[in-house]
Structure formats: structure tokens, C-alpha cells
Amino acid sequence: MPRARATWLPLLSQISPQNTDKALAAGQRLRKWVSFEFVLALGIVLLATIVANTVPAKHAIIQNWPYTFRFSLAATWGEESVMLRAWAGIALLLLAGGALAYGRARHWDKKRRIGLPALAAVLALAVGLPPLAIDAYPETYRKTPVPFDTISIANGSTLFAENCVACHGLQGKGNGVLAKTFAKPPVDMLTEPHTAKHTAGDFFHWLTFGIPDTGMPVFADKLSEEERWDVVNFLHAMSRGYQARLMSPRVVPDQPQPSLGPPNFSYTAHDGSSGTLKDFRGQKNVLLVMFSWPASRERMEQLSALNAQLNTANTVLLAVPEDDPDSQEIAQMTAQVPFPVITQGAAEIVRSYTLFRRTLNKPDLLGEGSLPPHLEFLVDRFGYLRARWIPEADGPGWDNTGMLLQQLAQLNREKEILPPPGDHVH
């Protein structure tokens, strides 16, 4: 445009009887020139719109996705051939831009000036975009109506045990007894980041309609919609639980992880108190202690003595029995502790949070997995899972109360870093 302005605009302003012809011709040329640029710009905007519309944010709510594909860096990036083609596409796009500028500087005729860059741009898209595309379905961007909470996850876990383990294996690793009977065995949904690469809606689609020609059956007639979403929540919790293997008893300063939004839960405790995990958000850290009896006896005594200091450190302790909360031992013990011991909701919390039991040195991938007799989690006041102590796997940790209080001090120093974790999986 600068050139257009410098050459033709002064001419237009000089209209007088003597040079009207010249000015009119210049006006026509200007109009033509502007329309070329306009058409080109329009084309680019159009392409950008197409691409943008096929890459909605993962949390966008679209009831019926109209295309059979979508673009996803998360699901495709990392494979060498994909990256190579994408970079080649970007190089071609740069070349198109370069050709555009060069052609203008060199006063190429309009065919070349527009044609060459357009050709390079089309090539760029043809080379660069297809490898970034993956299958998509009408349900791909549908929002799950079922929140990510322990009731849904526990229910999903039961449904998974009843309907899926024969093929997918007890822990979703794709090693069920029937796995070898398929041309392509089921994927490893535990240690591979499938829930990060695909949307919740993708999972819902596969569960509803099956995957043709693979052995993955249709569940639309067997599981209600809500049950299918429960299974989706369970698969997410399982996958997040595997990500949690990197957690330790030490808070990593200023680094809440988006993938470590813990499942919400509702509870009623022995002292009559009740609420949800989310109620503490924006206010207090939560130390969630899952215990068994008598393995946790000593620790519960220690925590009883520490409770006042925890409260001072802006932290609420919620204890969750792994065993039947109505058993006599638990009832006796709860009468003596100064913090709430959850009775209603305990079983679902245990089933969901034990998915977060894996550690680097104890990944626990074999068979049906184990239930550590004692686990403690630290949820910061913004709703993120930040640290974990499993005596069986980590050895010494928060039994050193000074060390636990240090972690709380760190959390209390932090300001809000991420927006609160969502209530639903995406």
C-alpha cells in the first residue's frame, strides 16, 4: 500500500482540467491494484477462517461437529514425518510471503505477482495441513453433562471392570485376555496420553458407536448416556493418575499442573460436618488422608496432635477410611480425633484417589494394581493437586512434621497461578 499511496494519491489530488485524463487513468489503476490486494487478503482471511474453524479450543461446546476431521497439534505433533511436513508447509508459506514482497518490489506482472505466491500458499497448505488432521465426530466437541467427581469415576470404574477388562486389561493397558485375538490389540490407555490427545466427546463417540472393523464394540444399547460419560470420566482419572506418578512429598514451587485437577467429591463426616472438596477453593489447602487400620494408627495420632498447627497454616485435614467406616475400630478411632473423618462418600473417594497412587519407583502396572495402606494428598487453595506422600512408596516424608509445614508455607505464599481447574473433562 505505501507505494500505491505515494504514486497515485498525489495524482488524484491534482485533478485539474489539464491532467484529468492522467488522473482518471491513475484512479482506474489504483482501483484495480486495490482490488488485487483486496482479493488476496480476502483469500488469506478465508483460509485462516477455515483453519480456525476446524481447530476450536478444546473446551468449546459444539453440539454437532460438522466435519469428519479436525486439526490437532496435541494429537499429531511428535512424529517425525508429521513435523517434517508441517515445517515444510511453514517454509512454503514463508516462501509465498517472500514471493509476494519480491514480486511487488520487482513490478512483476499481475499474473506472476499474484499467481506465484498463491501457488506457494496452496502448496504450503496441501503439504502442511493434512498430517495435522485427525478423525473427528459429531460428538467431538460435545461437553460432558457429568462433572468430574468421585461418584462418577467410581461408577465408571465399576462399569469398566464389568464391560471392558476382557479386552482392555484390568488397568486399561490393552492387555486383557482377549487382546491378542484382534488384528490390532487395544491401545494402552493408561500410560499413553490418549485422554490428552482426544476429546471427551471422541471417547463418548467410540463408546456409543464402537470402532468399525477393530473389535471395539458398540455400547449404546448396553450403557446409558450418563454411564458412558462416567466411563469417560474414569478413563480421564486413570490417565491423570498415571501423570501423577511424577508427584512427590515436595511441592514444586509455583507449578500447579493443569492435568492435576483432582476429582471433586461430596462428603459427610462423623462429626456431622459435610460439604464438597470445592467448598475450600479460594480459602484453604486440604490435606486429604486416606488411612487403614491399624496400619495408620501411629500417623493418626501424630496428625491429631498436629491438627491445630495445620489449621493455623490455613489447612483443613479430611480423613478418609479405606475400610468400612462403620466398622467398630474406625468408629472407636474417629471418636478420638479432632478432624473430620469422612463416612458418606468415603468409598468413592478411595476408589478415585487410589488411581493417583502411582509413583516413579512404584508404577504399579501389573495385574489389578494395589491399594497402599496409607496415602496423603495436598490440594492447594486454588484447587490443584500439588504433593503426595505414600509412606509405602516414598519412605520418610510428612511424618517429619517440619517438612509438611514447609510445604504448606510454600502453598500459602503462592498467588493464583492458573485459573481454577474445570468441573468437567474436555
Ligand code: HEC
Ligand atoms: C471385545 C473387545 C473389546 C471390548 C469389550 C471393549 N473394547 Fe475398546 N477397543 C477394542 C479394540 C480392539 C480397540 C482398538 C481399536 C483401534 O484403535 O484399532 C478398542 C479401542 C478403544 C478405544 C479407543 C482408544 C484410542 O485412543 O484409540 C477406547 C476409548 C475404548 N476402546 C474404550 C473401551 C471401553 C471404555 C470399553 C468398555 C465399556 C471397551 N472399550 C470395551 C476392543 C474392546
